[in-house]
Amino acid sequence: MKIAFINSTTCGVVYAGIVYVMTAIEENGHEVCLIDLNFAPRENYVRFALQEIRKIKPDVIGFSTLTPTHFRSLEIAEKVKKEFPSIIMVWGGTHSTILPEQAISHSLVDAICIGDGEITFPEFLDKLKQDKEPLVDGIWYKSNGKIKKNKLRPFIHDLDKLSFPRWEYYDLEKYFRGHKINGSIDVVASRGCSFRCSYCTAPLMSELGMGNHQRFRSPDNIIAEIKRNIIKYSNKGLNSITFHDETFGYAREQFDILLSKYAEEGLHHKLFWVCQTRAELITEEWAQKASHAGCIAVEMGVESGNEDIRKNSLNKHIANKDFIKTAKILSKYNILYQTSFIIGTPEDTKATIFESIKFAKNIEPIGIRFTLYYPLPRTRLEEQIRLEGLLRTDKLRQGMPTVDTKHLKAETLDKIYFIIRLWLAVKYLKIALRHLGLKLFVQIFKYAFNLNKNRALPLMHPFNRGGLIENMVMNEWINKRKRLIYKK
Ligand code: B12
Numbered sequence: 001m002k003i004a005f006i007n008s009t010t011c012g013v014v015y016a017g018i019v020y021v022m023t024a025i026e027e028n029g030h031e032v033c034l035i036d037l038n039f040a041p042r043e044n045y046v047r048f049a050l051q052e053i054r055k056i057k058p059d060v061i062g063f064s065t066l067t068p069t070h071f072r073s074l075e076i077a078e079k080v081k082k083e084f085p086s087i088i089m090v091w092g093g094t095h096s097t098i099l100p101e102q103a104i105s106h107s108l109v110d111a112i113c114i115g116d117g118e119i120t121f122p123e124f125l126d127k128l129k130q131d132k133e134p135l136v137d138g139i140w141y142k143s144n145g146k147i148k149k150n151k152l153r154p155f156i157h158d159l160d161k162l163s164f165p166r167w168e169y170y171d172l173e174k175y176f177r178g179h180k181i182n183g184s185i186d187v188v189a190s191r192g193c194s195f196r197c198s199y200c201t202a203p204l205m206s207e208l209g210m211g212n213h214q215r216f217r218s219p220d221n222i223i224a225e226i227k228r229n230i231i232k233y234s235n236k237g238l239n240s241i242t243f244h245d246e247t248f249g250y251a252r253e254q255f256d257i258l259l260s261k262y263a264e265e266g267l268h269h270k271l272f273w274v275c276q277t278r279a280e281l282i283t284e285e286w287a288q289k290a291s292h293a294g295c296i297a298v299e300m301g302v303e304s305g306n307e308d309i310r311k312n313s314l315n316k317h318i319a320n321k322d323f324i325k326t327a328k329i330l331s332k333y334n335i336l337y338q339t340s341f342i343i344g345t346p347e348d349t350k351a352t353i354f355e356s357i358k359f360a361k362n363i364e365p366i367g368i369r370f371t372l373y374y375p376l377p378r379t380r381l382e383e384q385i386r387l388e389g390l391l392r393t394d395k396l397r398q399g400m401p402t403v404d405t406k407h408l409k410a411e412t413l414d415k416i417y418f419i420i421r422l423w424l425a426v427k428y429l430k431i432a433l434r435h436l437g438l439k440l441f442v443q444i445f446k447y448a449f450n451l452n453k454n455r456a457l458p459l460m461h462p463f464n465r466g467g468l469i470e471n472m473v474m475n476e477w478i479n480k481r482k483r484l485i486y487k488k
């Protein structure tokens with residue numbers, strides 16, 4: 001069978017979940033291809049997807065959807081169903097896993113995959129091929145318009161058994177040139193998270209009746225994947241690794257062995273890496289090991305500069321002083337750090353948002369992200385907001401309800417957010433000038449005339465979240481580190 005995949009989340013980055021599933025079904029003898037919306041002209045993704053579907057003529061389309069972006073899958077599915085009613089549409093990803101009832105209830109969706117897709121989806125396709133009823137654990141489907149629910153399938157416990165993701169479904173050379181860190185590929189060393197932040201869906205995953213969601217790969221398996229990546233993708237421009245775990249380094253034993261092996265094998269001279277993790281995991285020893293093994297940058301969620309909001313409302317029990325300490329440790333070991341903040345959670349006032357800006361300035365990260373709060377359904381915070389009547393269904397933001405805080409209307413938040421983005425643009429310019437000096441203008445010139453050919457991704461707006469400038473600073477930093485290492 002021929003299966004086309006569409007990832008409705010587009011931020012100009014590759015995505016491991018879809019690649020893992022594609023790899024598994026290709027190994028099972030099916031033909032697969034990816035319709036990459038990152039290459040769709042802005043706002044024209046539906047037409048782009050349709051054109052691709054006309055060329056590919058798939059039997060099945062697998063959509064990967066998140067709740068905040070699932071409306072894009074619906075828009076595409078609507079047009080596809082009209083033109084090709086026989087194509088079977090299957091949804092998978094976090095949205096279908098967290099909100100299966102909602103996902104399967106859309107008239108355009110024929111089946112959903114709940115949880116991991118690597119075993120479930122190939123089994124489902126086999127049934128389709130044999131024209132049999134898809135009695136497959138982890139699949140809900142429609143039969144004569146009626147919803148049929150199979151049993152849930154436990155999360156895949158032994159991640160080492162999975163085949164390494166085949167990244168060539170993506171046009172890697174273009175990503176390698178346009179990515180935040182040039183030449184970076186994702187590696188997922190663990191899946192899941194055991195912290196319980198109130199705005200996040202991670203804590204729900206282990207409560208779905210599919211077993212513990214947090215799982216870890218063995219260091220040997222991870223190293224083998226990285227070595228395979230070097231062999232396969234170096235000639236395309238592979239240069240670094242992004243560990244896309246929720247909290248990289250949470251399991252200290254895995255972290256220690258992995259990094260020792262990474263350095264022993266000399267991989268730290270070949271591929272630098274970045275990761276996202278929690279600030280309190282970063283001890284002096286953590287940072288020393290990470291730096292020695294080629295860590296170039298860490299992304300940490302601060303969420304709010306107001307400690308009370310962070311701890312009591314967002315359930316993230318990290319004190320301001322701990323972030324400051326972590327920032328100092330990371331600087332000591334030459335690791336750059338990026339921070340992310342959420343504005344518009346229920347307790348936010350103008351003053352607390354200002355505290356976040358001030359805090360972001362104080363800890364001097366290389367990259368700062370501010371996002372407006374999305375109330376993710378079924379999370380603890382969303383339930384609270386619903387009860388308190390702060391959810392606004394009259395005002396949607398990218399298809400999602402908007403939230404008033406207890407003190408601010410969503411309209412005011414929009415204005416504040418606009419000002420923050422202006423402030424960030426100036427801030428990024430300052431950071432870049434500090435790190436690059438006059439080289440910055442040479443780089444902007446090169447970018448403007450596409451001399452480095454790094455304007456490959458049409459959806460990536462150059463100033464989106466400081467994307468272009470952050471990209472330049474990160475890459476300059478990597479080059480500096482490389483020069484230092486090769487001098488030794
Ligand atoms: C990497 C990542 C991203 C990447 C890429 C995501 C993507 N889908 O393209 C980027 C940086 C782009 C991103 C962006 C966002 N993300 Co994000 N992201 C993640 C993260 C950290 C890891 C995802 C990953 O690679 N997991 C590892 C893979 C192996 O697991 P998986 O994704 O679950 O995939 C498996 C199954 O779901 C299934 N599957 C997946 N797709 C399909 C498709 C089919 C057909 C089938 C059969 C099966 C299947 O099989 C896969 C393999 O087992 C997750 C956290 C997490 N736990 O997943 C958050 C997460 C997915 N992100 C989330 C959010 C909210 C966002 C943003 C909306 C945040 C924001 N406010 O800006 C943005 C989207 C912005 C936009 N405009 O599009 C939420 C989603 C919540 C929800 N209810 O949908 C998560 C769960 C974080 C959280 N805990 O709250 N994200």
Ligand code: SF4
Nearest residue numbers: 193195197200202246
């Ligand atoms: S640490 Fe990150 S992934 Fe874990 S619950 Fe908190 S926000 Fe979610």
